[in-house]
Amino acid sequence: MWSGFPLFPEQASTHAGRVDALYFFLIALTAFFSLLIGFMVIGFAIRYRRRSPDDRPPAIYGSLALELTWTIIPLGIVAVIFFWSADVYLSLNRVPKDAIEVHVVGKRWMWKVQHITGQREINELHVPVGVPVKLTLTSEDVIHSFFIPAFRVKKDALPARYTTAWFQATKPGRYHLFCAEYCGTRHSNMIGSIVVMEPAAFQAWLAGGGPGVSLASAGEKLFQDLACVTCHKADSGARGPALDGLFGRPVALADGGTVTADETYIRESIVAPSAKVVAGYQPIMPTFQGLVSEEQLLQLVAYVRSLKAKAPAAGAPPAPPVAAAPGARP
């Protein structure tokens, strides 16, 4: 596949084509101006070299019309580039509603992947072709960056924060996955691959490991095991706020502010509960820092997301009850 020099990197996502079209435009534009100015410099250098010591050129101090010309024309060109690029950029930030979700944790020096249905992988990510895939990225330690050149997608994985990216693969195959942000001594060994499969093969791969638990169900079990449930109950005048239907809603805080209950907020409330206390509650929750791993945090977040308003906490999680591999590769 990579015999000899590739003229351009492989395109294997819907986004790659959009980026490359812009690249070709920029290459043409860059080449045009480089050559234009290059020829002018060389031409002037030859034509206007000094031939005799007394030669005196005309004194020209400036020309408003000319200067306006070469202010306004570049302004127009950069406006075109800006709007075109903004379109490409926004499309990369608009995650399709029907995207399947994958959670990724970077750590030195590997990528740990959890599918919403519970399968886990390390340094590999299996996805179906033709289906949008949304990545939720975080890191256990330093900053990493999830980079798939063939998809033209790159996003930092930051500690204590969730970032998102998405792609839709267009060709089955195996593609390189790298860490693009320098993360320490063995940064260049942080290599993985994306395996893009036909949908049927992907379903078979999902079913391959035997029955398992979905991310939200795993989170629910943790919720019981860590005794979160003793305080976060829907019914009583509980010590902790109820979590049903919480996700995505604005939350009033004790200090008068409000925050939207997104993934990052829920994660922070588990590891640093005193950072943002909900109005009407005492800051009595202990921290779970060090007690739960980043993967378990993602499971808890998935569980909280799955809690619908006014439904009992034991309600069915939204994830499809597909049999999953329990013994994920370690």
Place this chain on the structure above:
Amino acid sequence: MATHAAHAEHAHAPQAFIWKYVFSKDHKVIGIQYYVTAMLMALVAGLLAMLIRVQLAWPEKDYTWLGKIFPMGYDVGGGFGVMRPEFYAMLFTMHGTIMVFFVLSTAPVSGFGNLLIPLQVGARDMAFPFLNGLSYWTFLPGCLVILASFFVESGAAAGGWTSYPPLSALKGAVPGSGTGQTMWIIGMVFFIASFTMGGLNFVTTILNLRTKGLSMFRLPLTMWAMFLVAILGLLAFPALVAACIMLVFDRHYGTSFFIPAQIALNNVPLLTQAGTPLHQGGSPLLWQHLFWFLGHPEVYILMLPALGFTSDILSTFSRRPIFGYKSMVLAMCGIGFLSFIVWGHHMFVSGMSPYLGMAFAVGTILIAVPSAVKVFNWLATLYRSRIRFTTPMLWAMGVISLFISGGLSGVWLAQAGPDIHLHDTMFVAAHFHLIMAGAALFGVFGATAYWFPKMFGRLMSEPLGKVHFWFTFITYYGTFFPMHYIGIAGHMRRIYDPYQYEFLKPLQPINELITMSALILGASQIIFFVNFFWSAFKGKKAGENPWEANGLEWTTQSPPPHGNWPGEIPEVHRWPYEYSNPDAPRDHVMQHEPAGAAAGH
């Protein structure tokens, strides 16, 4: 009478060697001290670059011989020498740090700024000579601390020149994150303190000590560049000092400015002995904002002096008034202003809101407009001129070339759409080496050849200078132009061994070509050092005005005496670009010549 008074006041130059040449308060001596120190630092940083390039081209070769020179850098067990990855990280970290701050901010700004400001504005010295001397003697310890950090047990800093936390904040993150990183911070604080003292002097001198008749719009463009650079430095560097101090607190005193809760290092959660979190609530992105709030103006601190030198040199040797002087000034002011509102373009992939990202993208791409104005004005200056191809003129045309080739790739990186794929790849390395490093370096070489008479009273050798230019010009492009291509192909920066990646293996021949070019580029600089030291002692004596230029610095002896003018400071009657005026007897009318000498502008 006034002549005598002025003369007497400045006749008392210190005579003892130590006060005249070491702890001097004379701006020319300080400028040369800065310049020479920066060039020696460039040798160190250049050597680091050579080691980086050798590793990227042939990581599989036996480096036992290099292991003998750098025992800390290579594993030589079993008779086969391999570079250690932590040594590679140290190389690119220290190459970037030294080049950006201790070479390319120092040589053009602190070096030529100090040398030229009093000479071009017509002052006896800088406004605060003692502060000026102090600034150099604050800079030098910074250099020494940075150099010493190579010799501490775990090696110099290895968190990248940007020193992103948590890598730089957690002492165990990489070997260099221990003592090496501490010394990096100390070195940077020394540097910034010295740069701030210099900046205060620059602004004060240019505003207050201009000679009679020298209005702001009669200043050479080099002076405008120095003025803007000093303002940029004074406004931007405090952000990095603040960040450095916060980093010290995070590293040593348990604060959490940059370190969030629930962070682990090497699989161990960071907890106190009681089991409570060691850190809580910090954000590593805060550092990125603070660093790039400095970092982006910083690249214009490197660039603007080179643009100023280029304008002055171009006008002198094409024997033409600079085309569109006022729009050149406005363009530089515009670039300086925009540089403060674009720092987020370094963080497009960090997960910032896309609307914020687009605001940064607008500001960034607007920089293309004043930059285009500058390029076309330079071209218009050359049009129908009479060019003298001296060494400084070649370097100035080299700056134009790099400003275009590096600037156009900036248009790619300015926008998040194309940048996301290119971010952290060799394309970025290609871009900034051409524009920021290359243009600044070529500007310094041009300025060295041009103002050498005002440093040492002699001219540099023209043949050696031209050979040096052509070798440097060709190999500079040979080194950095192919990096665009391997960057688009997905070759990342800061990777110790590219060929662990299956799809980068076909790119090895290109990396080999780049390295060979870089080695020739490095070796070519020997010509410069030979030329510099030979010419300083044995070069052809230069008269007052060897280039037939117009600025005030050309109205005094070469080198100028203590106090700059033996007699009274000349009065100014026009701008410094009065070349080829048809009504004048000569093809150039100097700034101090009385109005009768020509129809003034």
